[in-house]
Amino acid sequence: MARLLKLKVQGLRSVGHKTKDSLEIPFVHPLTIINGSIGTGKTTIIESLNSIATGAWPCGNLQNFIRYPETGKPTIEVSISLEFEDLNGCVCTSTKRMVATLMKGKLRCKSETLSLKIRMPNGQERKVSKKLLKVQREIIEHMGAPAVILDHVNFCHQDEHFWPLGEELKVVLDQVFQSSNFTRAIEKMEEAKQCFDQDLALLTEKQRKAESQLGTKTELQGDPESLQKFVNAEKAYKIICNECHIMNESAKNLQKYTKTLASSLIAIHSEKMAEINEIIDDLWRKVSKGLYIDSIRIGSKCVKTSSGDKSYSYSVLMTRGSIETEMRGNESSPSLGEKSLACLVIRIALAAVFGGARPIIALDEPTRDMDKTRSKLVAAMLNDLIVSRGVQVIIVTNDDRLLKKLVVANRPDFTFVLEKDQRGLSSIRSQLLDR
Ligand SMILES: Nc1ncnc2c1ncn2[C@@H]1O[C@H](COP(=O)(O)OP(=O)(O)OP(=O)(O)O)[C@@H](O)[C@H]1O
Ligand SMILES: [Mg+2]
Secondary structure (H helix, E strand, O other): OOEEEEEEEEOEOOOOOOHHHOEEEEOOOOEEEEEEOOOOOHHHHHHHHHHHHHOOOHHHOHHHHEOOOOOOOOEEEEEEEEEEEOOOOOEEEEEEEEEEEEEOOEEEEEEEEEEEEEEOOOOOEEEEOOOHHHHHHHHHHHHOOOHHHHHHHHOOOHHHOOHHHOOHHHHHHHHHHOHHHHHHHHHHHHHHHHHHHHHHHHHHHHHHHHHHHOOOHHHHOOOHHHHHHHHHHHHHHHHHHHHHHHHHHHHHHHHHHHHHHHHHHHHHHHHHHHHHHHHHHHHHHHHOOOOOOOEEEEEEEEEEOOOOOEEEEEEEEEEEOOEEEEOOOOOOOOOHHHHHHHHHHHHHHHHHHHOOOOOEEEEEOOOOOOOHHHHHHHHHHHHHHHHHHOOEEEEEEOOHHHHHHHHHHHOOOEEEEEEEOOOOOEEEEEEEOOO
């Protein structure tokens, strides 16, 4: 995936409208720690990353995320700008701007623009500012992960953190595996094969008729007219035989390709699911010391839908001793903290598998529902992740125990402190760490 370099936000929630009040975060690699107490703008940072990467404005409702204009200023500008380095070493700057105006007490969007500037390693620059959707598609390409992964895995919203335990699990996995597209392609190929078979049956019938019309050449000696007819019929017969042969071969090939595609799809799917589950298992062992649940995994089953299509169903399964049950729907057990931990582990595993060589994970208060012991275990797991998998971690939290352990292991030069000033606006400062 890309490597995040710098984020600049203006006019969102507690971030002021003026340039001088904008929030600017130069990311530290591999670990950016942002320490902020309640309501200082931690989630706004993650929402901004999500928004610039996927195109969606947070919460989908202007009133919920745009900072209301100060009195006497009915028109305001909101912007998010992200600088990142893609896998080819190009430095990309994507900027999203919206001009909003206050009308009858409600904010309305006047204009929205999205641009992408790409600076190649040789210094050349290219600007992309076509239609919004096209620019967004290009941003996603340079980010290096499918939109659904950027949204649910890399830059997941704090309030949507439990998605792996809901219907979203299927939505996300179906999209990354593009199962429905492949299944449709296989169905189309099967339909084409049936058409081939019907055409072949007609041709075979034609061939049989043509064959029966052929007499024997010797009987026709001395009858030039009949002989000519025979030669013509023989030619036509040969052409039909040839067509029959081609069609037969094509049908066989199509059947072979269909089978290969279907079995490749199953193989890729089970290979990736095994990879995801192996990471989940490994991470869970690191963080679950003393917990009721021994292991977790994502179970997948290929099922036939009511319309006869093939589809995968998914669920998070937990094992205690030799008993495996679904985690979802289990009201009393596991606890909220255990569910939260399971979701965190699943997200990290998906980030590692679908993030390619340089995965990213932005975590918004990952230890919110956890106690002191668990915080420390999560910190150890993240430290390990940074070292062993080269993950870029961005963490916003106010959990001191988590911070302390991350700092001790990674020894970053500085962390960030997110605060609110007397005007109620978010501000960020770097805090040098004692050596
Ligand atoms: N439309 C808005 N205009 C102005 N301020 C807003 C708006 N929406 C939310 N806020 C405020 O912006 C601040 C930052 O919100 P945000 O959710 O990013 O904080 P947070 O640090 O994640 O909080 P928490 O610790 O509760 O998770 C909060 O004080 C919130 O009340
Ligand atoms: Mg928050």
